[in-house]
Amino acid sequence: MKYQHKQIAKSKLKSRALKDKAIRVLVVLLSVVTISPIVLIIFKLIEKGYKQISLDFILKTPPNSYEAMTALANGELIPGGIANGITGTLLMMVVAAVMAIPVGVVTGIYLYENPGKFMANLTRNISDILQGVPSIVLGLIAYIWVVKGITNGYSALAGSVSLAIMMLPMIVRSTEETLKMIPVTIKEAALALGVPYYKVILKVLIPTGFSGLLTGILLGISRVLGETAPLMLTALGSTIINLNITKPTSAVPLLIWEFYNDPNMVGLIWSSSLLLMAIVLSLNLISKQIAARTK
């Protein structure tokens, strides 16, 4: 009897170990499935794009189609670069951030300060809905408001407005979540020193949650960095470097789309994508780093 008992226990243990192993293999397999797209993407971009990457690629504007064709016919690399796209993307990002960060942070503070209030709940829900609005629709709105209404033509400002609306909900949410994580006792410590409420927010809560806020902002920026559709309706594109926000402006994703449509230039899509991807990845890594360091 006793012996038999042991046997059963042993076989049970064995089957459990087997199950354990199977699950572990499954988990590893699924993680590989999850990470393989990103690895494959990066690999492909590097493979197809690295040849075009040079200092010129960052400092010069694209060649015209004829120049590109000549280079191709001579078996040379396509000359020029995407400086107009890089500066345009930077310009629109900065302007979008300048618009979205103050509004987003203040709204986030408002939501944190008034939990459960009707207006706060309404704002939170609307912000969530905004996050789900297709980017092309935001492009249309910016077209009506800014292209038609303010700059009388396609402009970097219009592009920035559409991107800012897109960033806004992310900044609102991350601000609220960051502030919620700060212990109430820190806030009360400041209040108990007689510090007026607005100063508690400015001088205690925001500095304490600063890295969280920054992480949210960087993630918001990296999310809209590659947006193309709304920019087609707003910034339009430009063959030259433009730093005037009321004028049409290029952007890296817009250039990728233009290159794709020109058989002579299509060779530039890979290096452009590689650059865009590198910027997005670095922003992500930086924000992760900031978040990790403050935990």
Added chain:
Amino acid sequence: MNDNIKQIKDPVLSIRNLSVSYDKGKYAVKDVSVDIKRNSVTAIMGPSGCGKSTLLRAINRMHELYENIETTGTLILNGKDIKNMPTIQLRRMAGMVFQRPNPFPTMSIYDNVIAGYKLNGISLKRSEKDEIVERSLRDVTLWDEVKDTLYKKGTFLSGGQQQRLCIARALAFDPEVILLDEPTSALDPIATAKIEDLLVTLKENYTIILVTHNMSQAARISDYSLFMYLGELVEYGKTNDMFTKPRDRRTEEYLTGKFG
């Protein structure tokens, strides 16, 4: 009750008919009247939820930050009605120390001590700052431990050191009274003993009001004790008297561990 109130001459704080409710009609503190003696340690005792923290936080008008809380009654601090004091003045006079040490995580030890000045935008000369920091840290016996690391973050200190830093932060304002809400409940026995010793020395220059769950702590360091039950002040008197011959049955039951 009334004889007790009258025993104290020139009280630093007189509380009259103080009631506090979180929800309308439900009182966390009910009609409490009491005088607090200058340069003494007064302990507020009672079972959990009896209103100790609520009473303490009424003294520096912490409740006014929350819309749902209603406070009635009069509190006279150093001869002045606290209702009519500017918030900053009241909170300078009545410093507060919380249950969990809460130094500002973004600030150095040095800046934590003078946080009250910094955050309120009160500018001081460098020499004045240095003097306040050293004096406050000496007062809480932390100076020797941190004088070489003044510019490190306050959050790197041990729990007990952090709590002494928080007391120093309150002392930097040279307050009249120091309000402490279970300041040692998150600390180990050694750190607790240090804080207790500290409070006894501090009463030479300040008045200490201490909420504590710990009866032996109240017995060790307090001169006066207040026993609360369900929001009411049940008994108030010299700590010695209360522990040896409590007048109220509820006090006696609490002190002998029958409830709470």
